Amino acid sequence: MALTRDDVKRVAHLARIEISDAGAESVLRDLDNIFGLIEQMQAVDVSGVEPMAHAQDVMLRLREDTVTERDQHALFQSVAPQVQAGLYLVPKVIE
Amino acid sequence: MHNATIKSLSAELAAGRLSSVEVTRHFLRRINTLSKIYNCFITVDEEKSLAAAGAADALRAAGRAQPLTGIPIAQKDIFCAKGWLTTCGSRMLSNFVSPYDAHVVERLDAAGAVNIGKTNMDEFAMGSSNETSYYGPVRNPWNIETVPGGSSGGSAAAVAARLAPGAIGTDTGGSIRQPAALTGISGLKPTYGVVSRYGMIAFASSLDQGGPMARSAEDLALLLNVLAGFDARDSTSLDRPAEDYTRDLARPIAGLRIGLPKEFFAAGAAPEVEKAVGEAIGHLRKLGCETVEVSLPNMALSVPVYYVLAPAEASSNLARFDGVRYGYRAPEYGDLLEMYKKTRAEGFGAEVKRRILIGTYVLSHGYYDAYYIRAQKLRRLIAQDFSEAFGKCDLIMGPTSPSSAFKLGEKAGDPVQMYLSDIYTIAVNLAGLPGMSIPCGFDSRGLPVGLQVIGNYFGEARMLNAAHQYQLVTDWHDRAPPGIEIQ
C-alpha cells in the first residue's frame, strides 16, 4: 500500500509534530521505502498464532498499598520550562 | 594503565599499587585529550568523578571494597544519574538534569564504581551508526572516517579508545552488540528482565535491555554481576536468585554444541565478515565444540516486525516529551497545540520523528490489526524458531553485523539500508534472549569484525564461558586502535 501526503500530515498531527508540506513530501518518500520493508510481513500466514506482547510468560507482580514517596516537587520543578506557585504553566487549556 | 582490563585494574587497586583517584585522573586526562576526536562523551564532570573515586578509595580503606570499587565506568547518556545532565542524545533533553538515579546507576554506585562520564548515543537510542545524536556523530577509533555503530556508539568508542575500561549501554535491536562489533570490543545484552529498566529512558519497552560493554568476556561478567538483579520498580524485572556470572568462566568448553543458523550465512554478510566468523568457529571446534546446523526460518522477518513494534512503543513512550514538565520547550508559540507541535518538531531529530510517525501510523485506527497484531504474531514465530533451535544446541553463533564499520554518512540518507544493518541482532531482542558480540578478527581495511553469541534464556554464564575460553586462545580483544596513545 502507498501512503499519501495526507496520511503523513494526519499522523504528524496525532503525534503533535509540526510538519510543512515540503517536509511531509520528504518524510513520505522515506516512509514509503520503510513500509515497503514492513509489507514483507504480509507474506506469512499467521492464522492461529497468539500475539506475543512480552518476552517472558510471567504475570504482573503487585505492589502493597503503602505510601513510599515524599514530596519532591521543588526538585522536579527545578528542570521545568515554566512554573508558578507550584504549578506547571502551559498555554491556556480550552475544553 | 589504560590498556589494563577491569579485572587487572581491580587487582592493582586491591593490591594497593594504584588508587582510584589515580586511575580516574588518568582516564579523565585521556578523555580530555581524545574525546574531542571521537566525540564519545556528552558530559564529563571531573569534580563528581574524582569525588566518587575518593569515596571508593575510602571504601577500600574501610575494607569494604568489591571487584568494581574504584573502577571508572562510562554510562550511556540514556541512564538517569542524579545531578548529571541526562540527554539521551537529544535536544529534547539537552537541559535535563536528572533528579534521580536509574537502578543500574544505583547498583554501580553501591559497588563503588566511578561514573567517568555520560557517553554519546543515537538520539533516544534510535540508530545504528551514532549519527542521529544531537551532539554530533561519534567516530570509530579504528578509523575516524567510519561510524562506531549505534546506538551505544559513544560507550563502544570510549572502551575501544581506552577512555574507560568498561561502560554500560542499552540494546533494543542490537545497540550494544553492533557497536561492540564495529569497535572491536565485547558487549552483552542480557535476557530481557535480568537488568532493571528503571531509570533507563525508554525507547521500546518490551525490547530494551541494559548491559555491559568492556574489552573482555571476563570483564563483562564482573560488570553483569553488578548490573543484574531484581528491581521492584520495574514490573518486567524478573525476581530470581542472584547469579555469579564469573562462575563458569574457567570451565572447559569441549562438547559444547554450537548452532549455526543457515539463514545467518545466507543473508549476504560481507565475505570478510563471513571469513572471520568462520575462523572463529574453527577455533571453537579446536577447543572441542561441536557445530550443528540449525534454522531460524522467520529471521528475515525480524527487521520488518521490529520496525512495527519498536516504533509503535516508541511513539507512545516519547509522548511525555511535550515541553510541559521538563526538557526543551519551543521558544515561540501561540496556543497549546502549537506549543506541542513546535516543541516536538524542534526537540526531536529526523530519525526519531520518522519512527514516531511510523509508530503512530501502525497503531492508528484501521491499521492496528494489519501491522501491530500481525507483528506480535510474527514475533511469537520468531521466538519459537529459537526455541526449536535450542533443542539442538547450547549456543547459537554467527556474525553480529553484516559488515564492518561503514563510512560516516554512507547510510545516513537511506533508512532502510541503515535498518538492515541490524539484521542479525534484532531477532534476539524480539525473542528476549541474551546475546553478545566479541571481537573475532579484522577485515582488509583493518576494521574489527564481531562474532555474535546467542544463548538460551538465562544462558549468560554459558555464553561468557565460551567467550572467555575463546579469548584465552585469541588476542583480537586485546588489539588497540592506532593513535590512542597520548603524551
Add this chain to the structure above:
Amino acid sequence: MKWEIVIGLEVHAQLNTRSKIFSGAATAFGAAPNTQACGVDVALPGVLPVLNRGAVERAVRFGLAVGATINRHSIFARKNYFYPDLPKGYQISQYEIPVVQGGSITIPAGETGKTIRLTRAHLEEDAGKSLHEDFHGMSGIDLNRAGTPLLEIVSEPDMRSAQEAVAYAKALHSLVRWIDICDGNMQEGSFRCDANVSVRLLGSDTLGTRCEIKNLNSFRFLERAIEHEARRQIEVLENGGSIVQETRLYDPDRDATRSMRTKEDAHDYRYFPDPDLLPLEVSGAWIEEIRSSMPALPQVKRERFVTLCGVTPYDAAVLTSSRELADYFEEAARGADERTAKQCANWITGNLNARLNDEGLEITQARIAAGQLRGLVDRIVDGTISGKIAKDVFDAMWAGEGDADRIISVRGLRQISDSGEIGKIVDQVIAANAQQVADYRAGKDKAFNSLVGQVMKATKGKANPRQVNEILRKKLSG
C-alpha cells in the same frame, strides 16, 4: 409522537487506596499543588508503573458485589492522547479485557425493582487537573490527582428516564461506599458520572444516536442534564434534524449542555497493550479470600430486614442506603421482637432521618446513639409513654438531656395507665362539660374528641389515650 429516552451511565469511582494505582505517592485530597506527584506521576524519563494490589482488590470486591465475572487474566493498555494534565501522553487503562465483566444492580422501581445490567468495570488512572485561573493567560497544571486509581463502571443502556438514571447512580454510590472501595465524595470528584443519552420512538428496538454528557458531579445535575439533553434531542428530531454523536458538557449555571470543542482526533486513541505491565492475574484463591472478607451486601440485609423484622420494603431500602445506617438500625434492633424492631425502623426513617437532614449530619454524627434510641422505643412498646410524648422525649434526647428513662422520670412523663385514676379525671371532665356531653349524646362525634382532649390536657398528655377512649365511652354511655 411519543419518545423514549435511553440512558447508559459511565461512572468513575476513585478507589480509596492510600497510594496511587501505579506509584507510591499519597492520594489524599487537597494537598498543595504537585506535592503528591512523584516521579512516576510527573512521568519523568525512565520511570515505570507498578500496580497497586489494593486497587485490584477493590475492583474485585466490586465485581463480587454486583455478581460479575472476575476475569482471571486482564490486560492494561495505553490510551494515547496529548493533554497537559496527562503527563505520559497516555492513560493506562483496561481496554480489551477488563478485570470485571457483567453483573447487575437492582434499583427501586415499582413492586419488584428494576435490574440494570453492567457491561464492565475496569481499572485506570486518573489525570491531573488544569487550573484555569489567570496565570498571565496560561493554565496551571497540578498533577496531585494524576495516578489516583479509578474504577470505571459502565452500564448497559438500560435506563429509560432521568429518574431511573439517578436511582441507579444512587444505588451505585451507596454500594461503593457500602463495600468501602470509594468515599463517594462528589464535591471532591470521587464519584463522577458521564451519561450516554439517546432518544427513539416508543416501540422502536434500535438505539438512536447518542451524546455523552460529561461533568455531572451531583445527582441533581445528572437528572437535569439528562432531561435537558433528551428535550434537546427530541426537538432536533421533531424539527427534521438528526443527532450528531458528540461529547457535551453540562453547564449547571445555564442548566444546559453544550458541545465540547470537538477533539478532532478524539476517536483515535491508538490503544495497545502497555509493554511496561504484564497481564494481571487474579487467582481463584485470592477471589475467595476477598469474598470471605466482604460485608453482607445491601440486598441481603434488605431482605433480612423485611422478613425478620417486618420492616416495610420501602423502609428496608432506606435503612440499607448506607452501611452505617444499616449498622445503626441493627444495633438499635439487636435482640428485639418484631414489633420493637419495626418501631426502631420507623423512628430511624422518620424522626431521626428528618433531624439529620435538617442539620446536615451523617448517621455517624447522630446525637442519639442506637442503644439510646432503642431505650426510647422500649418505653413506647411497654406503654410507659405514648407515641406523642415520645416525640418530646426524642427532642430532649437530641438536645443532650440523657437517656429516655432519665428524661421520663425527671420530667414525670410516665403514662397514666391506672384506670381508677383515669376514671376520676374522666368524671371531673364530664361534670365540667355538660354541653359537650349533651352534644355527644345527640350524635355529634366531634364532641367526643373534644372531651378526650380535655382529659389529656388535665393529665398533661400522660394518660394512656387508648384507656381514656375506652373509659370515657363507657361512662358516657352509662
